[in-house]
Amino acid sequence: MSGIRKRILIVGGGAVGPKVASRARRLDPEADIKIVESGKYVSYGACGMPYYVSGDIKNADELVVRTPEYFKKLLDVDVLLETTATSVDRTARTVLCRDATGREFTLPYDALVLAAGAQPAVPPLEGRDLSGVFKLKDIPDMLAISDYVKKEEPRKAAIIGAGLIGLEMAEAFRAKGMGVTVVEMLNWPLPAMLDEEMASLVSRQLDEQGVRLVLSQMAKRFDGTQGGRVKRLVTDSEAIDCDLALVSIGVRPETSLAVQAGLEIGLTRAIAVNERLQTSDPAIYAGGDCVECRHLITGRPVFAPLGSTANKHGRVIGTNVAGGSDTFAGVCGTAIAKVFDVAVGRTGLTEVEARQSGFDVVWSIVSQTDAANYYPGAKRITLKLLADAKSGRVLGAQCVGRGEVAKRIDVVAAAISGRMDVKALADLDLAYAPPFSPAMDAVHHAANVVRNKMDGTARTVSPQELKKKMEGRSDVIVLDVRTDGEWKLSRIDHPSVMHVPIGKLAETDVGFCEGKEVVTQCLSSVRAYAAQKILEKKGCKDVKFLDGSLSAWPYGLKE
């Protein structure tokens, strides 16, 4: 190809395509680079769309990162908007395209990049074409919702799906003054992201914010007014009045062009790629929300569409199509969302996923402030840490709270990439000063509780396990060891719960523990752990403490 401009053709102008174009241009000043995008916008901040609907972002233009003019002037890249790539001829190395006028033409390529992203999954619900029923995939969807909110002034929103987008939009609709009901098919919110007890903290937040969360229900149909506007979402159990509805049950990789071209599709139904992000045809690359990635822990392919991954893919593909060589390591399932006043993050595997992947899991749940507890404005976070029970290898973390959640998730994400164990995590030299963290951060603390559990020093019960024990058995004693004052303010309301302040425990006759399983609890588990040790010294055989104690207890307290 010496002397001939390499032709790089990119299908999709979301996050990956523009990044591929920029990177390739920097490495190859001569290449002929084109982006074909079926929509009206290129390079926009799709993840910011809920914040436009909420009114936090005032101007839709702020979400449009780059214009076609920018690409032409600064990078000499052609962007063809409202142009759909309809088929690939892999032998001729051409792509058939159709523009907004219906005109068809072919574009040749030396390297083709598939980056058409994902599509919202929309179940074939009756009434889904009614006015007021939306999905949120792109800027036109966003503008349509926003216009509808302005013009129709809806009062009641129903959202199908308590995933990331569903909950972000619940907040946006609340900000617009609507009543909001979220319907989730599974048993807890953010089911793909969190274990049950951590999700319960999210449920509590939704409740506090006036969002009605309906779990374990399946949406069946929408009913409309005579004017053709949505008036009701009907599930398998109830009918929910609404004058706006959003379907956000997840996304499916856009693979139609890859399927047409005969490229390999992976087990997750996304496009299969190698480490260089090449498809089964080495001249065709794919990246972003339309491909599957390797999970760094399990080694298995996962479909984990995220803007951050898309940007990384763009750089790797840009390097490779320009004749360089780069690879993408994989993902560890990191995700985060702001849900009203709390941040909700996770990385690695959940407990459910880890068990499904065959790991014997040991975990801890700790709840403490994000800054030194005496520092004004310090806020609470609850962190669940998971490790492999044999090796102590860090498998994942979930974190929920009003405080600084993202930092703890990112530290654990880095630890997972570094294949660290809980000892290495506990040793991390993290930045400490009172405004930024306690001397022992939640990450250190959680890692040490896991170590204590691994060596048998500490034995714990998770909130979820304790709830089950209390529901099912009479031979469990929950021993609250807080002060009289704390006990009076609030406590777990159940016949199993007893109160002995830890200061009096040494001199108390603990005969009532005999033959029982005892679970100690305080506010944050520091005293509960000490109480476990005191009871053991007094001869109690079966003592555990409650993970995270009342700070992490998601099932409500009697006040």
Next chain:
Amino acid sequence: MSGIRKRILIVGGGAVGPKVASRARRLDPEADIKIVESGKYVSYGACGMPYYVSGDIKNADELVVRTPEYFKKLLDVDVLLETTATSVDRTARTVLCRDATGREFTLPYDALVLAAGAQPAVPPLEGRDLSGVFKLKDIPDMLAISDYVKKEEPRKAAIIGAGLIGLEMAEAFRAKGMGVTVVEMLNWPLPAMLDEEMASLVSRQLDEQGVRLVLSQMAKRFDGTQGGRVKRLVTDSEAIDCDLALVSIGVRPETSLAVQAGLEIGLTRAIAVNERLQTSDPAIYAGGDCVECRHLITGRPVFAPLGSTANKHGRVIGTNVAGGSDTFAGVCGTAIAKVFDVAVGRTGLTEVEARQSGFDVVWSIVSQTDAANYYPGAKRITLKLLADAKSGRVLGAQCVGRGEVAKRIDVVAAAISGRMDVKALADLDLAYAPPFSPAMDAVHHAANVVRNKMDGTARTVSPQELKKKMEGRSDVIVLDVRTDGEWKLSRIDHPSVMHVPIGKLAETDVGFCEGKEVVTQCLSSVRAYAAQKILEKKGCKDVKFLDGSLSAWPYGLKE
């Protein structure tokens, strides 16, 4: 020792001692555990003291984490306050102590723990005993400063030393309405923590907050009033009026007991310990601010006193004295401080330290928002990343800004522990959503710029280098490629600076570049990098871009 209670004697009740006691008690319910503390308090949050002086923390009691009663009741640990350990008899395994009444007595030990912390270094300045001249080591110092501020209502504070404590106290004194001058012997603030150009961002912040920073001056003496109160700090260059003075030039490890006992003292003058935190006498352990630690990158001993490290030491020693086995991995020099409105963090080696340690260093400086740039409230951070030029191994990072700094430092700290290279750092699956980070975080971006520099794609000049070039030579051209509007608002004010908007660069005759070194700059370096590529394509031979562009330029702009 079967049947006999193991005697664990701890000298020092700051951070390490109480942690050793708690941990040892959990592992050994029978041990005889004593803490001997020369001061009046045990287990207090020393790092919070500046925030009491500033008034952010209202009640000194909030800093006292635990009382002797707590230790007795919950942990069966004896705390002896106002009791000084004066000598160790290693053969008899006893420690001679003296209490507040002057009574002397010996305490026997099976395991002895030295954890007396560090002392502020106070140079033998004339006038240092005047009223109004303070150090800040412990709660009594803090209360003395606070009382003096209340009673004497000082108007002008002089601080010797622009280290962490010096700058935190500058903020505290400003909060109390005082004028503040900080005198630093070296050439920039936080000299042990930052490289010069990153420190310049701190200088700018101090200037904005009305703190006068005096560099490269040596304090000589204090002058006093006839009433014996400080009225002036005299340096080698000027006399600074003040009615309050703080000496905060750093701390020295408290090693007197170790020296008396004949234990090995390390190269850093702190107590030498092995990985198990044993001194040269296996029955004597030491931890916290009185010992030296192994640096994770250089492998050399460093003196890095920090509350976070002290807590980790406490757990390791607690395990070992109770018959278990644990080790401390080392530190990577992480530190962070709030300096008025900005956070200032670092981890690993600075550029200066890395070169001193024999590394061939490659670096990047990037400046971007901490959240998605379109997300309301997103704040700027400037990050300098350092790597080994041969291997790409991450060596360190410094970060300054109004935005979320601690997270980026912690991620790099974890990467250093995991011995990651810049490719691994760029691949990290960090938590992305618009309120928490851009799709490509500053950490990713900085890692990729380093990669671009390593493979020759990008060539950069640091702000410090450019300043030197502009000062010394006439054949450097600084090419500002921002828009006309941006140029009019503010720019670097120097004859070397030219302006050609990037949109016009392709069609501009760039003959003026011939034979010159060209440094492109924009706001954040995205366009500057593109401009470098355009100029190279037009035949310019020596083009670099300015690291971090104007966002990281610390030397002032013309507005």
